[in-house]
Amino acid sequence: VFGNHVSGATAYAMRNQVAQMDVDFEDAISRDFTTDENINAVYVQDTIELENAVVIAGVRYERTKTDSKAYDQDGNRTSSDKSYGFLSPSVTVKYFINDQVQLRAAIWRGLSRPGFTQTAPITSVNYGTAGDVSGSVGNPDLKPYEATNFDLSLEYYGEDMTYAAIGIFRKDIKNAIYPTVQKVATINGIAFNDGVETWINSGDSYINGLELNGQYGWDNGLYIAANVTFTDSESEFKFEDSSVFKTPFRKLAEKAANISVGYDKGPWDVRLAGNYRSEYIDWLADEDGDIGNVSKNNTRWVAPFMQFDLVAKYKVNENLTARFEAANLNNRPEYYYWGNKGQLSQYDIYGKNYTIGVEYTF
Template sequence: MRFTCLSIVEYIYRLYINRKIYFINAICRSALRPVMSAFYDLSGSIPLYQSDAAAFDPSNYKFDETSYEHRRAREDLYQARADFRTPIGIGDDSTIQVGAKYTSRRKTNDAESVIYGGYDDDFTLDQVQDGSIDSIFKGRYPFGATISRPSADSFFQSNLAGFELDEEGTVGDSLAADYLIREKIFATYAMATLKFGTFTAIPGVRMEKTKSNYAAKDILDTTTVADLGKDYDSFGSQSYTDFFPGLNLRWNATPSLVLRAAVTRAIGRANYEQLAPTTVVNASDNEVTRGNPALRPLTSTNYDLAGEYYIGRKGILSIAGFYKTIENPIYTATVVQSGTFAGQALVDAQVTMPVNADSAFVKGIEINAQTELSFLPAPLDGFSIGGSITFVKSRAKGIPGRGNERLPLASQSNRVASAFLSYEKGGLSARVAYTYRSAYLLEPGEDTDTDLYVGAFNQWDARIGYDIVKNVTIFLEGSNLNDEPYRVFQGISSRTDEVERYGYSVKTGIQFKF
């Protein structure tokens, strides 16, 4: 259940202007007409909000809505595979291998939601109040009273006649996530492993034939709860065949130095939610949200070079360079279109859907180093240290609605790094690790000012374990110990769109090795 201020809250403020502090006066029009004062501090990357005591009085919050929902997802998967390998009289211990694989998948998703609102009599938060939370987000925001779920459910069941069904919300939440996917993939391959002394070559090719059928539902302004049990009325299909040749080369130049090179081709299919032909038409706002059953999988041609130098038993220095050309990269975009959507004719509608851009490239270099510190005196000789960093540049073109503009590849950071310090000796194992990734493009907007980015992320993790007996280890580990938030910003880093903080997680247990 949600509770809101007894009536409309009026806010008078301006955001993102000279990064100053702005005060907001919020007036709740009610029988008591309490005046709530509050202010925002926008000087940092995360806004600060504070309000007076009236905002924490649960009697000032009136019932808004309650929803009851559940989802049923099912996937039936059938696979068959056969492989055959035989030695051939070329080089040293060379082989040839062929095989085939068949996959048949049927996946359904069925969501059901019932939303009620519009309670006639006064129903305020203090009637179903649970405990109070002093603050959230590391003390940044006071929170106040919470809702007791048992009390709220009991009130709802006892006063059901006084609530009104939110038909629009019920229909939208119940139908928008419903879909049926049928997918069949037949794959076959042939490859050889050719060994000539210190040199190994692995040429091969794989063929995949994919046939898919999709079904979902249309949601219009005229759709009612009577349509909730209807069959699928929106359909789509795809059928395509791809070939993936590849060549991997390895040269053991010395006992400690290995050089590698590869040219390969790969495929990345869209999520099923993106392929489902769901169409949601909001004619009053001239907006359409839809899936795209014609969305093509992205394919890439990959060029890789790497050198590895091994130091002792656990030490390595490596450097690798890569270049990838990508066809049909996938984005979510909003474009202006005129046409017929689910039988509804619209002119210059705002249409949001997953789309294929024309092409993209990714290039970069990765440096990795790790070694054990066995030269240290005991007991310090159990330490190991390591780290890696990757520098990446990516660009995509042909994104609908952005003309000839080149944007970064979605979900691709320009910098990714990690480091660790570990210890293993006498049954004791411990590890502290740090990971970092720079900001990346989440979703392109209409222009650079409305592009959504996920902010940079730093995380610390740790684990300690001890072998209490042979093959039995007791351990304690923690993740995101620095409580790094997930942040989304619009255009520039100071325009915060969303901040989520999850805190750290800790788990312990006993591990058995067999």
């Protein structure tokens, strides 16, 4: 027994009341913001060609400055600004073992800036009679992702469409960004002591990975291609009492793979592809939790996903190509859950999608 519910007839009758509703423009304004971002960069790069190798080395420096303006729950203007620099050296080496096999290695630093919505000072504060302060706010103090990357791969290029590769990689990441609910936090000058929905930077993170790729084609135009990636990752967090907890890296599936079967000969180019990924973490602590009380049950996960797509192209002549695409042939839904699949959070059905078109090149 779930309790009393409105009748179906009453629910449908509510539709007639929509015309009498007014738009709350103040609430719409409270979600508006403006962010100006200026990036100045300078870089130098050189390519060195050796007898059996190519070396590309360079360094880049970027200076970023942002200014944001938004509103609070009462329509008052809020503002924030931030500036930071980033130095990014890189070295890529490609060594030719023979005409068909090459070894590739790289090390470089990368930067990923926070999204504008994450840093805009959009503010909603609730002041309780007992001095409790709660609400939601963008976090202008967010730092950008910074990553030091290492790649190593061995690649084989055979005749026609034959290809195989194995690669390993490592990413050491600082300041990964996570959406969450903080029990206590001071953001943009506001001291919250009873919960605030916002974004935070994690401490140190890492991602280790293994990639396998292969492709083979036959003379009759048929071919098959597949790749799979395995990752192991971790992000570290500290909260009020200096305790530490760790989670898998957000938005990263431990397993990802796809396989394609196709035909490419004459005017026809047809490919059927299957794409798979395992589950991944989406959100730390739900609205009833806080960052100091994170567990599997109040962490939001995205369920494993498998989708099949079809692409078919027919080249009518040198200028005209007809194209047909069918996405999500298996009509796979996507769903999110808290802790286990029995605690549903969100369920999306996208359906199948078909596209027919022509491409003409002048």
